[in-house]
Amino acid sequence: MLPDGCVRAPETRYLSEPRGRWDGLAGAVALPRNTDDVATILRACHTARVAVVPYGGGTGLVGGQITPDGPAPLLLSLERMTAIRAVHPSENVLVAEAGAILTDVQSAAEANGRLFPLSLASEGSARIGGLLATNAGGVNVLRYGNARDLVLGLEAVMPDGSIWHGLKRLRKDNTGYDLRHLLLGSEGTLGVITAASLRLFPRNQSEGAAMLVVTSPKAALDLLALAQEQLSGMISGFELIGGMGLAFLAETMPQVRQPFARAPDWMVLLDLGAPAGVDLATLMERVLTDAMEHGLVTDGLIAQNAAQRAEFWRLRESIPEANRHIGAVSSHDISLPLSELPGFIDRAGPELARIGDFRINCFGHLGDGNLHYNVFPVPGRSRADHEHQRNAIKTCVHDLVHQMGGSVSAEHGIGRLKVADLERYGDPVKLAAMRAIKTALDPAGIMNPGAVLRRV
Amino acid sequence: MLPDGCVRAPETRYLSEPRGRWDGLAGAVALPRNTDDVATILRACHTARVAVVPYGGGTGLVGGQITPDGPAPLLLSLERMTAIRAVHPSENVLVAEAGAILTDVQSAAEANGRLFPLSLASEGSARIGGLLATNAGGVNVLRYGNARDLVLGLEAVMPDGSIWHGLKRLRKDNTGYDLRHLLLGSEGTLGVITAASLRLFPRNQSEGAAMLVVTSPKAALDLLALAQEQLSGMISGFELIGGMGLAFLAETMPQVRQPFARAPDWMVLLDLGAPAGVDLATLMERVLTDAMEHGLVTDGLIAQNAAQRAEFWRLRESIPEANRHIGAVSSHDISLPLSELPGFIDRAGPELARIGDFRINCFGHLGDGNLHYNVFPVPGRSRADHEHQRNAIKTCVHDLVHQMGGSVSAEHGIGRLKVADLERYGDPVKLAAMRAIKTALDPAGIMNPGAVLRRV
Numbered sequence: 071m072l073p074d075g076c077v078r079a080p081e082t083r084y085l086s087e088p089r090g091r092w093d094g095l096a097g098a099v100a101l102p103r104n105t106d107d108v109a110t111i112l113r114a115c116h117t118a119r120v121a122v123v124p125y126g127g128g129t130g131l132v133g134g135q136i137t138p139d140g141p142a143p144l145l146l147s148l149e150r151m152t153a154i155r156a157v158h159p160s161e162n163v164l165v166a167e168a169g170a171i172l173t174d175v176q177s178a179a180e181a182n183g184r185l186f187p188l189s190l191a192s193e194g195s196a197r198i199g200g201l202l203a204t205n206a207g208g209v210n211v212l213r214y215g216n217a218r219d220l221v222l223g224l225e226a227v228m229p230d231g232s233i234w235h236g237l238k239r240l241r242k243d244n245t246g247y248d249l250r251h252l253l254l255g256s257e258g259t260l261g262v263i264t265a266a267s268l269r270l271f272p273r274n275q276s277e278g279a280a281m282l283v284v285t286s287p288k289a290a291l292d293l294l295a296l297a298q299e300q301l302s303g304m305i306s307g308f309e310l311i312g313g314m315g316l317a318f319l320a321e322t323m324p325q326v327r328q329p330f331a332r333a334p335d336w337m338v339l340l341d342l343g344a345p346a347g348v349d350l351a352t353l354m355e356r357v358l359t360d361a362m363e364h365g366l367v368t369d370g371l372i373a374q375n376a377a378q379r380a381e382f383w384r385l386r387e388s389i390p391e392a393n394r395h396i397g398a399v400s401s402h403d404i405s406l407p408l409s410e411l412p413g414f415i416d417r418a419g420p421e422l423a424r425i426g427d428f429r430i431n432c433f434g435h436l437g438d439g440n441l442h443y444n445v446f447p448v449p450g451r452s453r454a455d456h457e458h459q460r461n462a463i464k465t466c467v468h469d470l471v472h473q474m475g476g477s478v479s480a481e482h483g484i485g486r487l488k489v490a491d492l493e494r495y496g497d498p499v500k501l502a503a504m505r506a507i508k509t510a511l512d513p514a515g516i517m518n519p520g521a522v523l524r525r526v
Numbered sequence: 527m528l529p530d531g532c533v534r535a536p537e538t539r540y541l542s543e544p545r546g547r548w549d550g551l552a553g554a555v556a557l558p559r560n561t562d563d564v565a566t567i568l569r570a571c572h573t574a575r576v577a578v579v580p581y582g583g584g585t586g587l588v589g590g591q592i593t594p595d596g597p598a599p600l601l602l603s604l605e606r607m608t609a610i611r612a613v614h615p616s617e618n619v620l621v622a623e624a625g626a627i628l629t630d631v632q633s634a635a636e637a638n639g640r641l642f643p644l645s646l647a648s649e650g651s652a653r654i655g656g657l658l659a660t661n662a663g664g665v666n667v668l669r670y671g672n673a674r675d676l677v678l679g680l681e682a683v684m685p686d687g688s689i690w691h692g693l694k695r696l697r698k699d700n701t702g703y704d705l706r707h708l709l710l711g712s713e714g715t716l717g718v719i720t721a722a723s724l725r726l727f728p729r730n731q732s733e734g735a736a737m738l739v740v741t742s743p744k745a746a747l748d749l750l751a752l753a754q755e756q757l758s759g760m761i762s763g764f765e766l767i768g769g770m771g772l773a774f775l776a777e778t779m780p781q782v783r784q785p786f787a788r789a790p791d792w793m794v795l796l797d798l799g800a801p802a803g804v805d806l807a808t809l810m811e812r813v814l815t816d817a818m819e820h821g822l823v824t825d826g827l828i829a830q831n832a833a834q835r836a837e838f839w840r841l842r843e844s845i846p847e848a849n850r851h852i853g854a855v856s857s858h859d860i861s862l863p864l865s866e867l868p869g870f871i872d873r874a875g876p877e878l879a880r881i882g883d884f885r886i887n888c889f890g891h892l893g894d895g896n897l898h899y900n901v902f903p904v905p906g907r908s909r910a911d912h913e914h915q916r917n918a919i920k921t922c923v924h925d926l927v928h929q930m931g932g933s934v935s936a937e938h939g940i941g942r943l944k945v946a947d948l949e950r951y952g953d954p955v956k957l958a959a960m961r962a963i964k965t966a967l968d969p970a971g972i973m974n975p976g977a978v979l980r981r982v
Contacts, residue, residue, distance in 0.1 A: 160751055161864040207698050216698060218707075219675065234955040239863040241894040242663050242672060243933040244711060245948055246940060246978060247960045251674075251707030255700060272758040295616055302728040302801045303759035345758045347809055356803065407695040408617040438697040477699040484702060492701055499690040503967060504703045510966035511959060522702060 071110050076101050084145050087136050088129060088192075091487070094136040096123070099145040105225060105233060105264045108146070112262065112516075113231030115144060121519050122146050124258035126200020127171065129192035131403075132485025134204065134257045134521045143519070146262060148199045154178045155265060162270040163222060163239045168199025168263050175268070184270035187214035187306075191390060199263045205255035207481030212437035213306045213343075214271065216481070218254040225265040226253055229512040237267050252507070257483055258518040260511050274306070274343030278350040279379040280358065283334040283369040288412040290338050290436055293357075293366045297340060300357050304348070307341035308437030315389040315431045318446075322395035326388045327381065329371055338436065339386050341379075389433055393444055399428065399456040400463045402443040404471045405480035411439060414474055418443065418467060425462050427451075440480040443467060468495065484522045492522070527566050532557055533600075540601050543592050544585060544648075547943070550592040552579070555601040561681060561689060561720045564602070568718065568972075569687030571600060577975050578602050580714035582656020583627065585648035587859075588941025590660065590713045590977045599975070602718060604655045610634045611721060618726040619678060619695045624655025624719050631724070640726035643670035643762075647846060655719045661711035663937030668893035669762045669799075670727065672937070674710040681721040682709055685968040693723050708963070713939055714974040716967050730762070730799030734806040735835040736814065739790040739825040744868040746794050746892055749813075749822045753796060756813050760804070763797035764893030771845040771887045774902075778851035782844045783837065785827055794892065795842050797835070845889055849900055855884065855912040856919040858899040860927045861936035867895060870930055874899065874923060881918050883907075896936040899923060924951065940978045948978070 077100050085094035097120075102108045115122050121143035125135055137143050148169035155165040159182040166175050172193040179186035188201065190208030200206075202224075206217040214220065223238035236250060253261055284290040287310065294308055316333040319326050329337070342350050354372060361367040373379040393401075406414050415432060422428055427448045434442040445463055447453055456463075468478045472495045484492050493501070508515075508523055519525050533556050541550035553576075558564045571578050577599035581591050593599050604625035611621040615638040622631050628649040635642040644657065646664030656662075658680075662673040670676065679694035692706060709717055740746040743766065750764055772789040775782050785793070798806050810828060817823040829835040849857075862870050871888060878884055883904045890898040901919050903912055912919075924934045928951045940948050949957070964971075964979055975981050 158863070158865055160747065162754075163863070205700050205704075207700070211698060215675075216700075218704070219671075228955060228959065232955045232958070234959070235953050236956060238933070239931065240861045240933050240936070242667060242861045242891070242896045242936040244661050244663070244672075244935045244937055244939045245933055245944075245952060246956065247712055247716075247963060248661075248674070248707045248710070249956050249959055251704045252963075254704070256703055260703075272755050274758075291616065298618075299728050300801050300803065302730075304801075345756050345809075347756065347812065348804060353801075353803055405696045405698045407614070407619070409614055435698070440698045475695065477694070477696050477701055479700045480696070480698040481700055483700045488701075496701060497691050499684060499688045500692060500702065500705050502688070503684065503690070503705050506966040507703060507708075507963055510962040 071114065072107060076103065076107065080145055084125060084128065084147070087133055088131060092133055092136045092138040094138060095142040096137065096145045097142040099147055101147055101150050103150050105227065108227045108262055108264055109231045109233050111146060112227050112229065115516050116230050116514055119514055119516060120144055121516050123518050124148070124199065124203065124262045126197035126203070127192065127195040129196045130200065130204060130485060131482045132487040134483060134485035134518065136486065137520065138486070140520065140525065148197060151264065157182045158239065159184055161239055163267055164270055165237060165265060165267045166198050167265045168197060170198045172196050172198065172201060179270050183273060185273045186268060186270055188217055188220055191387065198266060202254050202263050202266055203256065203258050204483040207435065207438070207440065209307050209309065209435065211435060212308055218251060220269045221250060221254060221266050222269055223267040224250050224253060224263055226261045226263045228261045229514065229517050237265060239267050255483070257485060257522050259508060259522050260517060272345065275346035276344050276348060276350050277376070277379060278342040278354055279373040279382045280340045280354060281329045281371045281382055282338045282340060282358070282367045283330060284336050284338050284367055285365065286412065287336060287415050289366040290336060291408060291411060292364070293338060293361050294437055296361055297357050301342060301353055304342050304344045305340070305437065306343045307339065309339040309386050310433055310436035311337045311339060311386060311389065312432045314429055315392065315433050318392040318396050318431060319388055322392045323388055326385055329385065330369060339382055393431060396446050397453045398444045398446050399453045400445045400460050402467050403480050403482045404443055404467070404476055404478060405438065405440045406471065406474055406476035408439045410474045410476065411441070414470065414476070418470055421466050421470060422463060425459055425466060426456065486521055489522065489524055527570065528563060532559065532563065536601055540581060540584065540603070543589055544587060548589055548592045548594040550594060551598040552593065552601045553598040555603055557603055557606050559606050561683065564683045564718055564720055565687045565689050567602060568683050568685065571972050572686050572970055575970055575972060576600055577972050579974050580604070580655065580659065580718045582653035582659070583648065583651040585652045586656065586660060586941060587938045588943040590939060590941035590974065592942065593976065596976065596981065604653060607720065613638045614695065615640055617695055619723055620726055621693060621721060621723045622654050623721045624653060626654045628652050628654065628657060635726050639729060641729045642724060642726055644673055644676055647843065654722060658710050658719050658722055659712065659714050660939040663891065663894070663896065665763050665765065665891065667891060668764055674707060676725045677706060677710060677722050678725060679723040680706050680709060680719055682717045682719045684717045685970065685973050693721060695723050711939070713941060713977050715964060715978050716973060728801065731802035732800050732804060732806050733832065733835060734798040734810055735829040735838045736796045736810060737785045737827045737838055738794045738796060738814070738823045739786060740792050740794055740823055741821065742868065743792060743871050745822040746792060747864060747867060748820070749794060749817050750893055752817055753813050757798060757809055760798050760800045761796070761893065762799045763795065765795040765842050766889055766892035767793045767795060767842060767845065768888045770885055771848065771889045774848040774852050774887060775844055778848045779844055782841055785841065786825060795838055849887060852902050853909045854900045854902050855909045856901045856916050858923050859936050859938045860899055860923070860932055860934060861894065861896045862927065862930055862932035864895045866930045866932065867897070870926065874926055877922050877926060878919060881915055881922060882912065942977055945978065945980055
C-alpha cells in the first residue's frame with residue numbers, strides 16, 4: 071500500500087539502545103512520509119495482528135524502543151516526518167512533526183525570537199515524538215514543566231489506524247477527557263504521536279548562573295526555598311552536584327576545569343533567566359548574602375558573562391560522561407518529595423553498604439526532587455565484580471524510594487527495563503485502570519507490546 | 527453499611543443549579559465522612575447498578591451536577607470531607623480533601639506564606655473536588671495554568687469502589703499512564719476524586735495593576751505580546767473588557783466607579799506580581815510607554831496601591847453581575863487561538879446580526895484566548911423575546927468558533943448542557959476513545975450518567 075522504500079530491512083542501529091543492555095528484533099522498519107502513511111501502516115498491522123514499535127531518536131534509557139524477544143515487530147520510525155509545520159510567534163505556539171529533532175525545534179523557536187525550553191543531554195538526536203511519548207524531563211522542568219506540560223495539542227494515529235486530529239492551539243479547552251495527557255507518557259503503547267502543537271516562551275533577555283558550595287543536601291533545599299522566595303519564576307535550573315561527581319571528573323576528564331580549588335562535598339548550580347530590565351546580578355547577590363548569613367552557602371562563584379555560564383553548565387553536563395568512564399554498577403532515576411530528599415541521601419548510603427563497598431555519585435535536578443543516584447565500584451574493582459549484586463542494589467534503592475513516597479522512574483519512563491518495578495511499586499488500582507485502558511484502546515495488543523505493561 | 531445521617535433525603539439546594547435551567551432528581555444524598563465511606567457507597571452502587579452523581583459546591587454552569595431525567599441517582603456530596611490534610615511549605619505542596627472550599631485552601635496556603643493561585647468568581651462556595659473534576663480555569667491561568675496544572679497527585683475512588691492511592695508530592699514521576707490527568711476534567715464520569723496534593727507558589731511580594739485603553743482587540747493582543755516580552759513570568763492576569771460591559775455596569779450598578787470619564791470601546795486589565803526587589807512600577811511604565819508609542823494604548827491608569835488594584839479587579843468582577851441584571855439571551859464560554867481572536871470578534875457580530883438585533887458583551891481572559899461572549903437583547907426587549915432564537919444564536923457562535931480552531935467550552939466543561947456540542951464539534955476519533963475509556967473504567971455506567979457522554 072506504500073511506495074518503494076517505505077518499508078525496509080532494519081539496519082542494526084535500530085536494534086541497539088544507548089546502554090547496550092539488549093539486542094532488538096524487528097521484521098522490518100517502516101518509514102512513513104506523512105500521517106496518512108502512518109495510518110495505512112497501523113490499519114494493516116491491526117488487521118494482520120502485527121506488533122508495531124514506534125521509534126523516535128532511539129535515545130531512550132529504559133528499552134521502550136527495543137524488542138528483545140517474542141515475535142519480531144515492525145519498527146515504525148518517524149524519521150522522515152521532520153517538518154516544523156507552523157510557527158505562531160504571536161501565540162507562542164509551534165507545530166512540529168514527531169520526527170523533528172529537539173535541537174531543530176529549539177532552533178525554529180529561536181529563529182522566531184522564542185524559547186522552546188525542553189532541554190536534555192540527548193537533544194541533538196532525540197525526536198519530538200519520542201520525547202512526548204516518554205514525557206521527557208531535563209534541566210528546565212523546575213521552571214517550565216515536564217514535556218507533557220509543553221503540549222497544547224496532538225495529532226496521533228490510534229491502534230486501529232484512525233487519525234485523531236487534535237492539533238489545537240488553545241490554552242483552555244475543556245471538552246471531554248484529556249486524551250492528550252493519556253498519550254503523553256504512554257510510551258507508544260496506546261497510539262503513535264505524529265505531530266504536536268507546542269508551547270513557546272519569551273526568550274530570557276538577561277541570564278545568570280552561580281556555582282554555590284552548600285553545607286549539605288538539606289542546606290541546598292533551604293537555599294532553593296530562599297531563592298524561590300526572592301527569585302520566583304526566574305529560576306531556570308537548580309542542579310545538585312556531589313563531591314563524588316567532581317572526583318570522577320578530575321579522574322577521567324581532567325580537561326574540565328573544576329570550579330573550586332578544593333572539591334566540596336555538595337554544590338549547587340543555580341541558573342536564572344529574566345526579561346530585560348531585571349537586575350539579576352543584584353537579586354542573585356542578595357540571595358547569596360542571605361544564604362551565607364543563614365549558613366547554607368560557604369563559597370560561591372557568580373558567572374560574569376555568558377561564556378562563564380556556559381562553562382558552569384559544561385561542568386554539570388560532563389558528569390554523566392565521567393560516570394560512563396568509571397562504569398556504574400547500577401543507575402537510578404528517582405524522585406522524592408523535596409523534604410524527604412536529605413533523609414533519603416542519609417539513609418541510602420548505609421543501606422547499600424550492607425550489600426558491599428561502593429562509591430555513590432548522587433546528582434541531578436534537585437529543584438524537581440529528581441536525583442540520578444548512581445552506584446559505582448570502589449577503585450580497583452570493576453562493575454563486572456558486582457554484577458551479581460546489581461539486583462540487590464536496585465531493590466535496596468527502589469524500596470527505600472518507595473517507602474519515602476518517591477518514584478522509581480522520575481523522567482526516563484518504564485519501557486521494558488522497569489515493568490517489574492511498576493508491578494512491584496505501582497498502585498494496584500492504577501495498574502488495573504491502565505490495563506483496562508490499554509485493552510480498550512488497543513484490543514489487538516499491537517502497540518509496543520511488552521513496554522510499560524507486561525504482555526498478556 | 528454507614529452510620530445514621532450519612533444518607534438522607536436530598537434538600538432542594540442539591541436539585542437546582544446557578545442558571546436555573548434544570549430541576550434535578552435524586553433518590554437520596556450520601557454524605558461520606560471519609561474516603562472509606564466513599565468506597566463503601568460506590569461498591570454498593572456498583573453492585574446494585576445505582577447511578578452516582580458526585581456533588582461539590584454545586585456552582586457548575588453546565589449542569590454536570592444535575593440529573594433532570596431518567597432514574598433518580600444517588601447524589602454523593604463531599605461536603606463533610608473538608609480537611610486540609612497537610613501543608614508542606616518547603617515543598618510548595620498542600621494536600622486537601624475534595625470537599626474543601628477553594629477560599630479555605632487559598633487561606634491555608636496563605637497562612638503558610640504561600641499562594642494557591644486558582645481563583646474564580648465562585649471561590650467562596652466551589653469545592654476542590656468539583657474544581658478539579660471540571661478542570662476549572664479562572665483569572666490566573668495565564669501565569670499558573672488551569673486547575674489540572676496545579677495537581678501533583680490524586681486520591682480517588684474508582685467506579686467499582688476501589689481506592690486509588692495516588693497522592694504523590696512529586697514534580698517528576700514517569701511511571702505509567704497519567705490516570706491523574708484522565709480523572710481531572712472527566713466531570714465525575716470515571717470516578718470520584720476524594721483528595722488532591724496541590725502545587726503552591728511563593729506569594730508575590732510586589733504587585734501591580736493597570737487599566738489600559740486599547741484601540742482594538744488586535745491592539746490588546748499586541749500589548750500582550752509586548753508585555754510578555756518585557757514582563758515574562760510576572761503577568762498574573764490579562765483581562766479584556768468591552769465597552770458594552772462598562773455600559774451595562776453604568777446602567778445596572780452605578781455604584782461601581784468607572785475608570786475613564788468616557789467609556790472606551792476596549793480596555794485591558796493587566797495584573798502583575800513579582801518577588802520583592804523587582805521594580806514593577808518602572809517595568810510597567812516602560813511597557814506603557816512602548817505600547818503608546820506603537821499606538822496600541824491611548825490612555826491608562828496605573829494602580830498606586832493595593833486598594834486601587836483591588837478596585838480595578840472589583841470592576842472586572844462586577845461585569846458578570848451586571849450581565850445577570852441585564853439578562854443574557856445566550857452566554858458562550860469559548861476559546862480561540864490567540865491570533866484568531868480579533869478576526870472572530872470582527873466576524874461574529876455581523877453573523878449574529880443576521881439572526882436579530884442584539885447587544886454583545888465580549889470580555890474575559892484574553893491572555894488565555896478565553897472569551898465570555900454573551901448576547902443580550904437591545905433596550906426595550908427582554909430575553910424571553912428571543913427565546914426562540916437561542917439555539918440559532920448558539921449554533922452561529924459555536925460554528926464560527928469551531929471553524930476558526932477554537933473550543934466551545936474553554937473552562938466550564940461539557941456537563942449536560944454541551945453534550946450535543948461535543949458530539950457536533952468533537953473529533954470523532956477522540957470521542958470514540960472517550961467512549962471506550964468510559965466503558966473500560968465504568969462498565970456498569972453508574973458514574974454521572976448523561977454527563978459529558980450521552981447515556982447509552
